Amino acid sequence: MEDNIETIVNCSNVSVFYGDNKAINNITISIDKKSITAFIGPSGCGKSTFLRTINRMNDTIDGCRMEGTILVDGQNIYDPSIDVVPLRAKIGMVFQKPNPFPKTIYENVAYGPRIHGLASSKSELDDIVEKALKGAGLWNEAKDRLNESGTGLSGGQQQRLCIARTIAVEPQIILMDEPCSALDPIATSKIEELMADLANNYTIIIVTHSMQQAARVSEKTAYFHLGNLIEYGNTKEIFVRPKDPQTEAYISGKIG
Amino acid sequence: MTQEHIHTAFDEDLDQLDKLIATMGNLALSQFIAVIDGLADKSVELESLIANDTKIDELETEIYNKTVEIIAIRSPQANDLRRIITAPKIASFLERIGDYSKNIIKRRSMMIVEDSELTILKKLDGISEIARELLVDVLDSLSRLDAKKSKMVWEGDIELDAQHSIVYKKIYKRMVEKGSSAAEINALFIAKNIERIGDYCTSIAEQVYFIVNGEMLDEKRPKLDNIP
Amino acid sequence: MARTRTEEIVISGLNLRQKKERNYKYLGMFAIAISMAFLLVLLISIASKGIPGFFQYYATLEIELNKERLDPRGDLSDQSLFEGEAKQIINEAILQFTQANKRNEKKAARKLLSNGSDTRLSEYIKNNKDKLNTKQLVRFVLDDDADSYFRGFIKKDTPEKQRRLNDIQIEYLDKMKNEGLISYGVSDYLFFGSASRNAEMAGIKGAAIGSALTLFVCFIIAFPIGVATAVYLEEFAPKNKFTELIEININNLAAVPSVVFGILGLAIFIKLFGMPRSIPLVGGLVLALMTLPTIIISSRAAIKAVPPSIRDGALGVGASKMQTTMHHVVPLAIPGMLTGTIIGMAQALGETAPLLMIGMVAFIVDIPGGVTDPGTVLPVQIFMWADFAERMFVQKTSAAIIVLLIFLMLMNGGAVWLRRKLERRW
Numbered sequence: 001m002e003d004n005i006e007t008i009v010n011c012s013n014v015s016v017f018y019g020d021n022k023a024i025n026n027i028t029i030s031i032d033k034k035s036i037t038a039f040i041g042p043s044g045c046g047k048s049t050f051l052r053t054i055n056r057m058n059d060t061i062d063g064c065r066m067e068g069t070i071l072v073d074g075q076n077i078y079d080p081s082i083d084v085v086p087l088r089a090k091i092g093m094v095f096q097k098p099n100p101f102p103k104t105i106y107e108n109v110a111y112g113p114r115i116h117g118l119a120s121s122k123s124e125l126d127d128i129v130e131k132a133l134k135g136a137g138l139w140n141e142a143k144d145r146l147n148e149s150g151t152g153l154s155g156g157q158q159q160r161l162c163i164a165r166t167i168a169v170e171p172q173i174i175l176m177d178e179p180c181s182a183l184d185p186i187a188t189s190k191i192e193e194l195m196a197d198l199a200n201n202y203t204i205i206i207v208t209h210s211m212q213q214a215a216r217v218s219e220k221t222a223y224f225h226l227g228n229l230i231e232y233g234n235t236k237e238i239f240v241r242p243k244d245p246q247t248e249a250y251i252s253g254k255i256g
Numbered sequence: 257m258t259q260e261h262i263h264t265a266f267d268e269d270l271d272q273l274d275k276l277i278a279t280m281g282n283l284a285l286s287q288f289i290a291v292i293d294g295l296a297d298k299s300v301e302l303e304s305l306i307a308n309d310t311k312i313d314e315l316e317t318e319i320y321n322k323t324v325e326i327i328a329i330r331s332p333q334a335n336d337l338r339r340i341i342t343a344p345k346i347a348s349f350l351e352r353i354g355d356y357s358k359n360i361i362k363r364r365s366m367m368i369v370e371d372s373e374l375t376i377l378k379k380l381d382g383i384s385e386i387a388r389e390l391l392v393d394v395l396d397s398l399s400r401l402d403a404k405k406s407k408m409v410w411e412g413d414i415e416l417d418a419q420h421s422i423v424y425k426k427i428y429k430r431m432v433e434k435g436s437s438a439a440e441i442n443a444l445f446i447a448k449n450i451e452r453i454g455d456y457c458t459s460i461a462e463q464v465y466f467i468v469n470g471e472m473l474d475e476k477r478p479k480l481d482n483i484p
Numbered sequence: 485m486a487r488t489r490t491e492e493i494v495i496s497g498l499n500l501r502q503k504k505e506r507n508y509k510y511l512g513m514f515a516i517a518i519s520m521a522f523l524l525v526l527l528i529s530i531a532s533k534g535i536p537g538f539f540q541y542y543a544t545l546e547i548e549l550n551k552e553r554l555d556p557r558g559d560l561s562d563q564s565l566f567e568g569e570a571k572q573i574i575n576e577a578i579l580q581f582t583q584a585n586k587r588n589e590k591k592a593a594r595k596l597l598s599n600g601s602d603t604r605l606s607e608y609i610k611n612n613k614d615k616l617n618t619k620q621l622v623r624f625v626l627d628d629d630a631d632s633y634f635r636g637f638i639k640k641d642t643p644e645k646q647r648r649l650n651d652i653q654i655e656y657l658d659k660m661k662n663e664g665l666i667s668y669g670v671s672d673y674l675f676f677g678s679a680s681r682n683a684e685m686a687g688i689k690g691a692a693i694g695s696a697l698t699l700f701v702c703f704i705i706a707f708p709i710g711v712a713t714a715v716y717l718e719e720f721a722p723k724n725k726f727t728e729l730i731e732i733n734i735n736n737l738a739a740v741p742s743v744v745f746g747i748l749g750l751a752i753f754i755k756l757f758g759m760p761r762s763i764p765l766v767g768g769l770v771l772a773l774m775t776l777p778t779i780i781i782s783s784r785a786a787i788k789a790v791p792p793s794i795r796d797g798a799l800g801v802g803a804s805k806m807q808t809t810m811h812h813v814v815p816l817a818i819p820g821m822l823t824g825t826i827i828g829m830a831q832a833l834g835e836t837a838p839l840l841m842i843g844m845v846a847f848i849v850d851i852p853g854g855v856t857d858p859g860t861v862l863p864v865q866i867f868m869w870a871d872f873a874e875r876m877f878v879q880k881t882s883a884a885i886i887v888l889l890i891f892l893m894l895m896n897g898g899a900v901w902l903r904r905k906l907e908r909r910w
Contacts, residue, residue: 186262189262189263190262192262192263193262193263193264196263196264196265212331215328215329215330215331216263216265216266216329216330235329236325236328236329239328239329240324240325240328
């Protein structure tokens with residue numbers, strides 16, 4: 001069973017600056033398509049910052065500047081002619097703290113497709129919403145409560161709602177920034193199992209501060225430290241036989 | 257054990273490990289059965305079974321690596337942890353059993369080369385049978401994680417020790433009375449190998465008990481050892 | 485159990501700490517009690533002066549409703565009634581009652597009822613045309629001096645020269661009282677009457693409508709501009725020196741004395757644009773300028789309070805900045821914006837100085853029909869009434885203050901209710 005080694009995100013010499021402060025230092029990495037890649041590393045190592053360069057969310061931060069190239073599906077996403085808005089539909093994001101809109105469950109999922117014009121009729125929109133909720137494993141729990149507020153769900157359900165919202169606009173890539181850190185272990189396990197399912201259709205990049213989580217869910221893992229990419233390889237290799245002594249030190253809990 | 261993990265991949269990993277051990281056990285068992293069935297019969301050809309040993313050794317390495325991988329990736333706890341941590345040990349016991357089977361074959365080959373009578377090995381039928389039952393039972397208790405059965409095996413080794421003692425004395429007496437020959441010496445070695453296989457069945461039984469109950473069977477395993 | 489050294493120290497200091505806390509608590513309660521006491525004194529004094537202002541004294545007389553005299557044209561039109569002899573008929577009635585003969589007696593008698601009694605009679609006839617050509621009992625309002633007599637402000641034992649009523653008038657009034665013609669009831673002039681030199685006829689209707697129109701103008705100018713400015717400054721404006729300067733200026737404007745806005749309005753709207761004085765449109769514009777900083781500041785705070793996670797969520801599904809702001813941020817900020825606006829409006833309702841500056845102080849009898857008709861506002865009306873000497877004006881002033889206070893409390897209470905109701909949404 002040969003894994004597809006086709007890559008979908010290709011970063012070359014990417015550096016990110018906050019003002020004069022260099023947060024990400026010259027990173028080159030290629031992410032495999034339709035697989036799960038984990039970014040790990042101690043707090044402040046820049047993994048979240050790097051993740052956010054991929055869907056240009058750092059554009060919203062004043063004073064944040066980027067150098068280098070990022071190709072998604074062969075296209076340079078920082079090209080001046082690229083419109084960020086459809087880019088962010090193509091590359092979705094799930095955040096650390098579940099942040100459903102304070103609207104109904106239906107509206108939460110329908111908002112994205114609506115503003116992008118993905119549905120030409122109400123029944124089409126209904127179909128999109130149902131498909132997205134099913135894809136996020138939330139349909140059974142939500143189908144009778146579509147008109148209730150999204151904020152009335154439990155933490156794990158809210159996060160799945162956010163996942164449904166993201167996949168409703170049919171992205172190619174889903175970025176997840178510590179999606180389970182605000183959830184209890186059972187909810188976390190459910191989301192991890194969901195990720196395995198989602199990886200059949202989407203490329204997933206997950207930033208996590210839990211090494212065990214990275215070990216459980218990902219096919220490839222990248223270890224970051226102080227803005228540098230220290231090691232990147234198959235997860236099983238990284239956790240059983242890391243090549244770099246810094247990686248070894250972090251994984252065996254020898255550095256904070 | 258019957259409940260599935262939320263992460264189906266974890267169940268898959270555990271299944272893989274179980275399969276590897278089962279394969280190894282079956283190999284060891286079928287080899288041993290072939291050996292003791294053809295032990296006293298000169299016409300049965302057993303040398304080709306030695307090749308199995310390589311396979312058994314490879315499986316041990318595979319099980320070892322798989323164990324390391326599962327611990328690194330899955331961080332198993334409780335019951336899962338005990339299943340996984342005992343796997344390399346059980347594999348090593350099975351490897352030893354395979355080794356002893358191989359040794360028995362080699363001894364028998366020597367006897368054939370030296371043109372000894374294999375009929376003396378008929379005396380070992382008794383202990384062979386007991387050992388075979390122990391191995392069958394312990395592998396069964398392992399596949400079903402049956403602690404009761406494993407305890408039976410653990411206790412049943414006494415019988416094997418006793419029978420071994422009797423056979424040993426018989427052959428020893430004959431050597432003293434009629435003078436020793438190569439055949440008798442080899443027969444003693446083969447008998448000892450069979451008894452050691454029984455011991456390893458007991459060790460496996462201890463691991464099975466540990467998986468199920470989380471504690472080792474009492475250290476003072478009943479052992480008869482009155483060989484002079 | 486032996487105590488550690490730390491425990492010893494803590495316990496020994498415990499009494500002192502508890503004593504201090506008790507003292508603070510009592511101090512706080514004392515302060516509250518004092519302020520409540522002052523508040524109570526204020527309310528009682530307003531109420532005691534103001535509540536009588538809601539009532540008036542009436543006199544009921546029998547009037548012969550002669551149709552030909554009252555309605556010469558016969559069509560009950562205003563012109564006809566104006567030409568009619570309502571005033572004479574009323575005077576005849578009262579002269580008849582008082583049996584006044586001499587010239588000074590007659591003069592005294594004619595002053596007992598309100599000057600507006602003829603209008604009242606005309607109203608009565610219009611509403612009861614079936615009773616024409618009969619004798620009916622009609623209720624009239626007393627002149628404010630007569631009213632003051634019954635309230636006890638004009639006393640018999642004051643020397644006649646120092647009183648506003650002479651002895652004859654007092655005699656007549658006593659007679660009316662003894663014959664049961666005097667009644668005390670709710671004043672219908674207070675709410676439905678307009679400004680008037682006659683204290684008994686003075687009412688707040690004109691001023692109330694003027695206030696309503698002015699506030700309306702203020703709202704429709706200040707709210708959209710204020711909200712839009714706040715949204716722009718918070719969400720879209722680049723963070724540079726220029727926007728910083730704007731922010732500082734807006735904050736300072738909130739502290740500028742309101743009379744300065746009046747001067748500004750005078751200079752720009754009235755002198756430069758040539759708009760007429762004293763109209764609610766100009767008043768509304770001036771108040772809008774004054775209220776804008778308040779609305780902008782509270783709206784900005786409401787927008788700032790929307791957590792960035794909402795914006796991230798919207799941006800994450802590919803919403804543009806405009807969509808994120810209009811579909812998500814603003815709807816969540818609306819409760820805070822409305823609260824700030826209502827409070828700003830309540831302040832504007834009570835403003836007097838800037839409106840005085842632009843001349844909404846003229847004596848206006850007609851009720852403004854639109855924003856370009858001359859009008860006045862309630863606080864200015866109160867201010868003007870406070871100038872007049874008649875005792876009844878004092879009571880009406882207090883009554884009007886009560887009305888104004890009630891409105892302010894309703895508006896502020898409404899703001900609080902609105903905020904609490906909408907705050908639970910997330």
